Amino acid sequence: MTQHITTARATTAQPSTAAQPSTKDSTENQAAGRHADKVALVMGGARGIGAGIVRLLAAEGARVTFTYASATSEAEELEKTIAASGGTAVGVKANSSDRSQVREVIAELAALQGRIDIVIANAGGGTKKLVAELSDEEIDRMIDVNIRGTLDTIRFSTPHMRRGGRVIVIGSVSATHFPDDITSIYGMTKGAVASLVRGMSRELGPRGITINNVQPGPVDTPANPADGPFGDMLRETIPVGRFGKVTEIASLVSHIASEDGGYINGASLDIDGGYSA
């Protein structure tokens, strides 16, 4: 069951600025920001890359709603941090693998704000195993979240977007780069969304909406920690000799989402320190 955006933090003792996404006041001190007054939705934004994007878009003036599957305490912490610095971000528990929850959170945001300007389809992940060793459930989860959740996010949100709208999918260099034998299905799902983005640029471009696919290489997040089990193995294969930072991914996303990014459309952009070169 999806939470409602307006009551997403009903359990917190004191409603913060972040619990009032429809007010303009909280963005006034961000007026110089390049996303001032933009309505942004980040699917999968409580932690990792998504949280980095939420932080930057909010710092640059957007009114951000983000979803998460289970990380309630991280979502609350993120809301508080952003509210304390004068930004606006509201977390809503909604699982991207559940079509009705994706539909509901988007419809509610559109009804509340009247439109959606920026959509980031970031929710995703994968299980690293040989295809022969993956369970039915592990395969279905990757397909459900990475492909269907991304598709649903795009098709339910774009009817609420107007000229200047931006759709950004967080794919992966794993779409085309296979340095090991344990990322085939994950890579397949990221290849599928790269194709979706390319195709839909023809559909959305004439409406003044761009759609792009950011493909990170290894980035230091809770899902793929630089000091985790794959850390040393991956670092050896990255020409710059380190994992990416979530702030580096967020910075690229913010540029694509800005007015200056308007000629980037239908692209899959690698940001990987040369990992896939």
Ligand SMILES: NC(=O)c1ccc[n+]([C@@H]2O[C@H](COP(=O)([O-])OP(=O)(O)OC[C@H]3O[C@@H](n4cnc5c(N)ncnc54)[C@H](OP(=O)(O)O)[C@@H]3O)[C@@H](O)[C@H]2O)c1
């Ligand atoms: N980190 C990397 O090296 C890397 C590289 C290439 C691409 N990517 C892609 O970047 C995206 C983010 O990865 P990350 O490393 O930042 O992952 P992460 O640390 O696990 O964070 C993922 C965020 O998305 C949320 N999420 C996951 N599944 C969800 C679902 N079914 N419904 C709603 N929210 C969901 C999580 O919420 P909960 O915590 O509540 O589950 C969390 O807030 C993914 O699409 C991933 O494939 C990551």
